[in-house]
Amino acid sequence: xxxxxxxxxxxxxxxxxxxxxxxxxxxxxxxxxxxxxxxxxxxxxxxxxxxxxxxxxxxxxxxxxxxxxxxxxxxxxxxxxxxxxxxxxxxxxxxxxxxxxxxxxxxxxxxxxxxxxxxxxxxxxxxxxxxxxxxxxxxxxxxxxxxxxxxxxxxxx
Amino acid sequence: xxxxxxxxxxxxxxxxxxxxxxxxxxxxxxxxxxxxxxxxxxxxxxxxxxxxxxxxxxxxxxxxxxxxxxxxxxxxxxxxxxxxxxxxxxxxxxxxxxxxxxx
Numbered sequence: 001x002x003x004x005x006x007x008x009x010x011x012x013x014x015x016x017x018x019x020x021x022x023x024x025x026x027x028x029x030x031x032x033x034x035x036x037x038x039x040x041x042x043x044x045x046x047x048x049x050x051x052x053x054x055x056x057x058x059x060x061x062x063x064x065x066x067x068x069x070x071x072x073x074x075x076x077x078x079x080x081x082x083x084x085x086x087x088x089x090x091x092x093x094x095x096x097x098x099x100x101x102x103x104x105x106x107x108x109x110x111x112x113x114x115x116x117x118x119x120x121x122x123x124x125x126x127x128x129x130x131x132x133x134x135x136x137x138x139x140x141x142x143x144x145x146x147x148x149x150x151x152x153x154x155x156x157x
Numbered sequence: 158x159x160x161x162x163x164x165x166x167x168x169x170x171x172x173x174x175x176x177x178x179x180x181x182x183x184x185x186x187x188x189x190x191x192x193x194x195x196x197x198x199x200x201x202x203x204x205x206x207x208x209x210x211x212x213x214x215x216x217x218x219x220x221x222x223x224x225x226x227x228x229x230x231x232x233x234x235x236x237x238x239x240x241x242x243x244x245x246x247x248x249x250x251x252x253x254x255x256x257x258x259x260x
Contacts, residue, residue: 107222109215109230116231
């Protein structure tokens with residue numbers, strides 16, 4: 001069952017089948033949601049491609065996106081704390097992109113109504129780089145950047 | 158089966174803060190072993206957090222999230238004793254769900 005489900009989703013044409021499975025009550029909506037993973041976006045290697053794959057081709061710079069608990073200089077690139085708060089109304093998702101990593105996209109957080117539009121996590125950075133927070137709010141895209149210096153790279157060089 | 162997550166959920170005022178530490182290698186697929194063979198990527202792809210069965214956060218992760226991932230966020234409406242459940246699934250299809258109650 002698990003194998004089949006995964007293959008259905010990877011096949012690309014899986015959406016309708018997934019819908020059928022949902023309708024048939026084979027999958028709980030929650031499980032189905034947990035299954036989606038935006039392979040196209042995670043496989044991109046340039047800033048424009050990643051933003052495009054996420055749906056935000058030309059995001060507007062925003063001062064309402066704030067980094068917190070995020071260092072200017074990270075001694076260990078394997079563990080860099082990143083906190084992002086979006087003060088933009090109707091924020092729906094926050095993505096973290098690291099420009100000089102082999103794959104730019106680190107994480108996408110979908111934020112339902114009722115959850116504060118602020119998340120904090122830890123990421124790996126191969127080298128000093130700009131880190132972008134891409135926010136989708138009310139269907140529009142906004143971006144903010146922070147330059148983080150890395151003393152020791154974290155992608156196992 | 159991976160080790161249990163460490164979850165803390167506490168309500169302060171009208172918002173509940175959830176902090177979680179997961180146990181996972183988060184292998185990037187970029188590293189090579191002593192024989193020069195690439196170590197295959199092995200990482201958590203999906204995370205979902207529910208409060209009394211209602212989704213309060215869902216995430217998609219790539220290989221750049223650190224080993225033994227940490228995540229923290231806040232949501233409104235939680236009360237002491239409510240159930241918080243966190244599930245992840247990795248790119249090998251391994252899954253883990255852990256629960257706690259709001260303190």
